[in-house]
Every structure is written in C-alpha cells, then in structure tokens.
Amino acid sequence: MHPRLSVVVPMYDEADVLPLFVEQLRPVLDGVAEVDGAYEVVAVDDGSSDATPVLLQRFHREWPQLRVVRLRANSGHQAAISAGLAAARGDWVVTLDADLQDPPETIAQMLAVTREQDVDVVYGVRTDRRSDSVFKRTSAKAFYGVMRAAGATDIPSGAGDYRLMSRATVDAVNALPETHRVLRLVVPSLGFPSATVGYSRKPRAAGRSKYPLAKMVRLSVDSLTGFSLxxxxxxxxxxxxxxxxxxxxxxxxxxxxxxxxxxxxxxxxxxxxxxxxxxxxxxxxxxxxxxxxxxxxxxGRPTYFVAYDSLTGPPDRDAAPSPAATPRAAIPPEGAVPSAPPPPARR
Known part of the structure; x- marks a missing residue:
C-alpha cells in the first residue's frame, strides 16, 4: 500500500535508545494512521558499529511498517537524512531523530496544521530548551544569530531538523545538486508556504549525543559557506x-x-x-x-552509498550501486530499454 506518511529517522549507534524509540513511536503512528492513512518508517542506519543493525532487523520483523535502509559507511547526519528523503515514498515526510528529545506526538499536530492552513512545510520549534546545557543553548542562539546576520532571515527561531514536508518540497530538495547541504537552511530557502508547531525539548532518553563540538563546528562552517557569501x-x-x-x-x-x-x-x-x-x-x-x-x-562524488534496503530485499554484493547513491548522469531515463549485448562474432 502506498504510504500517506513517511517518517525518516537517521540513526548512528542508537542501540541504547532504539527500543524506547520504537515503543513510543509506533503507537503514535498507529493512531495517526486511523486519520491520515498508511505510513512507513524509513530508519536510515548510518554505518552503526554497535547493535543498531541487529535491533532494526528484529523490529522490522515485528513491525511491518518499519523499513530499514543501511548505508555502507558513516556519512554524517545530514547525508543520512538525505538518503531517507530519497527513499521515502509518502505524500508527507517527517524527519525525526531517534534520541526522543523531539517528541513523536508532535507529528499529529503537524499534520493537523497542514489540513488547517494548507502549507507545505511545518517546522517543529523548540519553545522550551531547559533540558539542554547552557553551552548548547548559547551556541544554538549564536548560530541562528550569525545565520540571520548573513541573510538567512527565513529560518524559524529554535527550529532544527524536526519538520514535516510535502511531497513537492521533498522532490525539490532531492533535485538539488549541491553536496554537504544543511537541510535546516535549505528547506526554508526554497520559500514554500510554512507554519510552525512548538514543543518542549526533552532530555535524551538513553545513550550519548552523536554531535560533539567538532561536528557542531563543521555543521556551522557548512551552513555559513553553503548558504551565504x-x-x-x-x-x-x-x-x-x-x-x-x-x-x-x-x-x-x-x-x-x-x-x-x-x-x-x-x-x-x-x-x-x-x-x-x-x-x-x-x-x-x-x-x-x-x-x-x-x-x-x-x-560529483555521492555523499552516501546504500548497502541495503529492506523494501527491495537482502543485499546483493554483485549488484550495481543503488540509484539513490549513483550520480544522476549515470541513471538511465525512466522507461528506457537497455540495449542488448552484441552477438558473438562468427568464425
């Protein structure tokens, strides 16, 4: 069944929090499905080195709507989200981290806003960040201040990577040729009609943060150099x-x-x-x-390579790379018939 909603979840070494995440997310989406129709969860395993792949396969057998996409190597948070957006099939797509700091219950509110206001994007805005450290709150405030001073005036204050996007928005993002893109800047720059939904940010349910200071600095540099002159x-x-x-x-x-x-x-x-x-x-x-x-x-190097997608079956080591990880120029047009190999020469 074609899903009405896709939930893209990038994961990297999230074995500690994954059972709690599934336990909390599944009832929410089952309730959403009664109103908005079928859904899928696209869990993108970003080359985890712990038990995350094993747990995802176990939950996939127990939860038919869970789709597992595994990348061949760790490619980064934004690349994992991009891989999930390329694989998602829903008319609406939510991007959500697995640490449960952003409550899954907000998804129903986002869908309700799309029905009431007829918008393409709904941003989850953190109205209460007391669970974050002082350094985290200060650095985030400085980041958004610098980006607004550099010209990114469309960024909602307090918005991260928790958002709901229409199929038109997702297709526009997937068509962008740039690499090392920062989606929290790219999506607002597209100019699609948008709204916001506020929520209180919670402490991480389990495990540790996968965004140390070095990655935060790299994200800030990519944001600044990729968006502004x-x-x-x-x-x-x-x-x-x-x-x-x-x-x-x-x-x-x-x-x-x-x-x-x-x-x-x-x-x-x-x-x-x-x-x-x-x-x-x-x-x-x-x-x-x-x-x-x-x-x-x-x-023109791809930012990620897909090693396995539970929707298409087990991985084939002799198969060609997934189209999602292949440069566009190498993908034949839809409906094209591949030419047959030449017959062997007669002696």
Whole structure:
C-alpha cells in the first residue's frame, strides 16, 4: 500500500535508545494512521558499529511498517537524512531523530496544521530548551544569530531538523545538486508556504549525543559557506580595512619624517606585520573553504552509498550501486530499454 506518511529517522549507534524509540513511536503512528492513512518508517542506519543493525532487523520483523535502509559507511547526519528523503515514498515526510528529545506526538499536530492552513512545510520549534546545557543553548542562539546576520532571515527561531514536508518540497530538495547541504537552511530557502508547531525539548532518553563540538563546528562552517557569501564579503572588507590602515600609517610616517619626529620602533613594526599577516591568513582561509566546496561539487562524488534496503530485499554484493547513491548522469531515463549485448562474432 502506498504510504500517506513517511517518517525518516537517521540513526548512528542508537542501540541504547532504539527500543524506547520504537515503543513510543509506533503507537503514535498507529493512531495517526486511523486519520491520515498508511505510513512507513524509513530508519536510515548510518554505518552503526554497535547493535543498531541487529535491533532494526528484529523490529522490522515485528513491525511491518518499519523499513530499514543501511548505508555502507558513516556519512554524517545530514547525508543520512538525505538518503531517507530519497527513499521515502509518502505524500508527507517527517524527519525525526531517534534520541526522543523531539517528541513523536508532535507529528499529529503537524499534520493537523497542514489540513488547517494548507502549507507545505511545518517546522517543529523548540519553545522550551531547559533540558539542554547552557553551552548548547548559547551556541544554538549564536548560530541562528550569525545565520540571520548573513541573510538567512527565513529560518524559524529554535527550529532544527524536526519538520514535516510535502511531497513537492521533498522532490525539490532531492533535485538539488549541491553536496554537504544543511537541510535546516535549505528547506526554508526554497520559500514554500510554512507554519510552525512548538514543543518542549526533552532530555535524551538513553545513550550519548552523536554531535560533539567538532561536528557542531563543521555543521556551522557548512551552513555559513553553503548558504551565504557574507564571509567572502567580510574578507573583502578586511582587505579594504587593511588598505586604509596602510595609507593612514604611510601618511603618518611621511608627516613624522618631515617634522623630524621619527623614532626607529621595533614593536610597532612587528605589530603591523603581524596584524596584516593575520588578516591575510584569515582571508585565505575563507577563500579556501569556498574553493573546497567548489572542488567537492565538481568531483560529483555521492555523499552516501546504500548497502541495503529492506523494501527491495537482502543485499546483493554483485549488484550495481543503488540509484539513490549513483550520480544522476549515470541513471538511465525512466522507461528506457537497455540495449542488448552484441552477438558473438562468427568464425
């Protein structure tokens, strides 16, 4: 049966929380199905190294609506969500983490908002984040402040990766050619009609966070360089500022020479050279980030490879890569008939 709703759940080493997650999610979706029709849960195993794959297979046998998609290697949170969006078949698609910090009960509210307001996207907004640490709340506030200053004015305050999207929105996201995309910025930038639903963020039910400081910094850099040209313009302003400072210092040196007030100063020379060098290195670093993104895009390498999909059966090691992980140029058009191999030559 074609599902009306797809719930995409990226997972990486979530064996501790997975039983609790299934226990809480399944009754919610069974209740939603009585109103909105059939559903599927697309659990994307992002190359877990613990018992997550084994538990997913066990729950798949007990829960027919659970679909398991396993990636060949750990590809990252955003790549796992992208893999789930490419595999989802529902008319509406929800992206939800497995740590139970975002309550599954909010899905029913999101669907109700789509019926009442006729929108394509419903964002889950964290109205109460007291369960997060002070550092987490402060860094999140700083992140959204910087992104708004860089031009991302459409981002709902407090929204993460918990959202409901229409099929038109999902198709638009899947058609984007960019790699290393940050969906919490990409989806609002599409401009589809949207609404918000507030909820209280809960503590992680079990296990530990898979988003350490290094990954948070990487996500922030990808967000800034992938969405805005503001860092490049900042480098330009630094260059202009350095030029103005150099002209002022040159004028000061000439005037001092004319009035006979010059004093050979080692400290001032070192300070000027160090300041100019720091600005140059910063500008080169910003340029390097953008050049690296251009290089990665030009390579055209897929961000993930699907190793197994329970919808299509057990994995076949001799089969070609999944179309979801194959560059678009390598996928034949729908309905095309492959050419037969040439007959052997007659002797």
């Amino acid at each position: 503001a860092p490049l313009r900042l480098a330009t302003w630094f260059g202009l500022g350095g030029f103005v400072a150099a002209v002022v210092l040159l004028g000061y040196a000439v005037v001092s020479k004319l009035v006979g007030g010059t004093v050979a100063g080692w400290t001032s020379t070192v300070a000027i050279v160090a300041g100019v060098g720091a600005v140059q290195l910063l500008c080169l670093g910003v340029l390097g980030e953008y050049v690296g993104r251009i290089y990665s895009t030009m390579q």
